[in-house]
Amino acid sequence: MQTSDLSENGFSPQDITGDSASGSTGLSHEDRVERFYSHGSEKRSGEASGFLSFGLWDDDTIDYCDSSKRLLAYVLEVSQIQNAENILNVACGYGTETIEIFNSVQPRSIHAIDITDAHIRVAQRCACDNNLDDKIKFQKMDACRTTFSGELFSHIVGIEGPAHFNTREKFFSECRRLLKPGGMLLLTDIIINHQNFMASRLKRAIGVACSKSWHMPLKNWINAEEYRKQLEENGFTVECIHSIGNMVYPGFSRYNTRLRSIWNAIATRGIALGIGITFISWLLGLVYRKKMVDYIFVKAMKSTAVS
Numbered sequence: 001m002q003t004s005d006l007s008e009n010g011f012s013p014q015d016i017t018g019d020s021a022s023g024s025t026g027l028s029h030e031d032r033v034e035r036f037y038s039h040g041s042e043k044r045s046g047e048a049s050g051f052l053s054f055g056l057w058d059d060d061t062i063d064y065c066d067s068s069k070r071l072l073a074y075v076l077e078v079s080q081i082q083n084a085e086n087i088l089n090v091a092c093g094y095g096t097e098t099i100e101i102f103n104s105v106q107p108r109s110i111h112a113i114d115i116t117d118a119h120i121r122v123a124q125r126c127a128c129d130n131n132l133d134d135k136i137k138f139q140k141m142d143a144c145r146t147t148f149s150g151e152l153f154s155h156i157v158g159i160e161g162p163a164h165f166n167t168r169e170k171f172f173s174e175c176r177r178l179l180k181p182g183g184m185l186l187l188t189d190i191i192i193n194h195q196n197f198m199a200s201r202l203k204r205a206i207g208v209a210c211s212k213s214w215h216m217p218l219k220n221w222i223n224a225e226e227y228r229k230q231l232e233e234n235g236f237t238v239e240c241i242h243s244i245g246n247m248v249y250p251g252f253s254r255y256n257t258r259l260r261s262i263w264n265a266i267a268t269r270g271i272a273l274g275i276g277i278t279f280i281s282w283l284l285g286l287v288y289r290k291k292m293v294d295y296i297f298v299k300a301m302k303s304t305a306v307s
Contacts, residue, residue, distance in 0.1 A: 029166040030142055033215045034116045036273075041118035050094035050122065053159050053188070054284075054295065056244070057251020064255060071188070071248075072097055075159065078242070078297060079186045081105050085154040088113070088178060090143040090171075091161020095123025098138075099130055101157060111148070113141035115164075144170040151180045163190040167219040172234040181304040185236060188244075188297050192221040196292045206287060214280055224296060236300040245288055245295040253285025 027035070055067025056074055084107035089098045092112035102110050114120055123138040141147065143158070144165050156175050165171045168189075175185050197207040211218070222230065228238050255261060257278060266274030287293045 029215065029217065030115050033164050036215055037116045038118045041116070042122070050096035050126070052093040053097070054248045054252045056247050057255070058247065061251060067251060067255070068097075069100075072100055072159070074244070075157075075186065075188060075297065076101070076104050078240075079157075079184070079299060081155060081184070081186070083154070084108075086111070086152060088148070088153045088156045090156065090158040091115075091164070092123060092138065093119050093159075095119075095126040095136070095138055097159055098123065098136055099126065099132060102132060102136055107154075110136045111153075112136060112138045113143060113146065114138075114161075115140065115142055144174055146174060146178065148178055150177050151183075153178050153183060154180055155184045155186060158187045158189075160188055160190065162187060163216050163220055164214075165220070166217050168222075169219065169230050169234070172230055172236070176235045176302060179302040181302060183302045185231075185300045185302070186298070188295065189227075190216070191223055191227055191294050191296055193223055193292050193294070194221040195223075196290065197221075203290070203292065206283065207292070209283065224294070227296070227298070231298075231300050235303050235305075237303055239299040239301060240297070242297045243294050244297055245293070248295040249284050249288035249293070253281050253288075256281035257285075 049065050049068075051065055051068030053068045053071050055061070055064060056071035057067050058070075061067045061070065084105045087101065087105070087107045087110045089101060089110055089112040092098045092114045095112060098110055098112040112123065114123070117140050120138050120140045124133070127133040127136045127138060143161065144167070156179060162168045162171055172185075179185065192207075194207075197203050207221075211221075224241050224243070228241055231238050256265070261281075262274070262278045265277045268274065269277060284293065
């Protein structure tokens with residue numbers, strides 16, 4: 001999908017990313033993502049064991065923390081990671097998932113990066129508390145423009161973060177550079193049925209509201225077919241793109257629109273952002289029911305012919 005495809009239907013990059021305001025605020029897209037996740041971060045890090053994902057929900061899921069553990073367990077089970085050497089974990093959040101990955105896979109080392117400094121500070125403390133600071137290195141870094149040397153990692157793992165990246169396709173290109181030939185890219189991610197968003201003015205308005213609230217660049221509005229094409233064009237062989245939205249969005253939306261969850265979001269992030277998080281949670285449930293978004297698990301291998 002090209003940006004012009006959406007612009008011709010009434011969208012502009014400013015509609016989606018808020019870039020029209022960046023000139024007055026002086027904030028880049030990455031700055032705005034960091035600001036969004038920094039509000040109430042220290043307090044939020046002590047909740048749900050520090051998990052930040054949408055989680056995996058079924059009738060037996062106890063709470064948000066349990067749902068996040070279930071999602072990570074699903075990713076590790078389906079990924080079947082073997083012979084892990086050096087792993088890069090992108091959008092690592094507070095480091096909880098990174099430590100779980102290390103304990104489960106036992107690689108030689110993990111480098112974990114996140115755009116939010118408040119996340120990295122907590123993650124570094126978490127590594128020290130678990131005596132893993134010699135095995136796991138947490139750094140603030142843009143996943144689309146890392147400072148690592150090429151062909152350093154055997155695996156790159158990301159839970160949800162790529163939807164925020166500016167852009168996801170640049171991230172795929174960076175993954176190609178960073179992975180060893182035959183290295184694995186393992187992601188969960190949010191994708192957009194952008195054709196469905198074009199169906200009416202109301203749906204376009206919903207799309208704009210969702211993207212502005214959640215800082216998802218326009219160029220990241222791609223469906224599963226386009227997702228596969230971008231990976232292949234960046235030198236990857238796609239082993240699977242599995243839709244698991246039915247196990248993610250409905251449960252996440254229900255849980256976060258409960259009165260108790262709303263009050264907790266307000267207490268943690270303040271009134272504006274707390275209500276905003278509740279709105280996003282409700283909106284994600286709605287747009288999923290309208291078949292406008294999906295949630296996928298992705299496994300792809302860097303071609304041995306790509307350097």
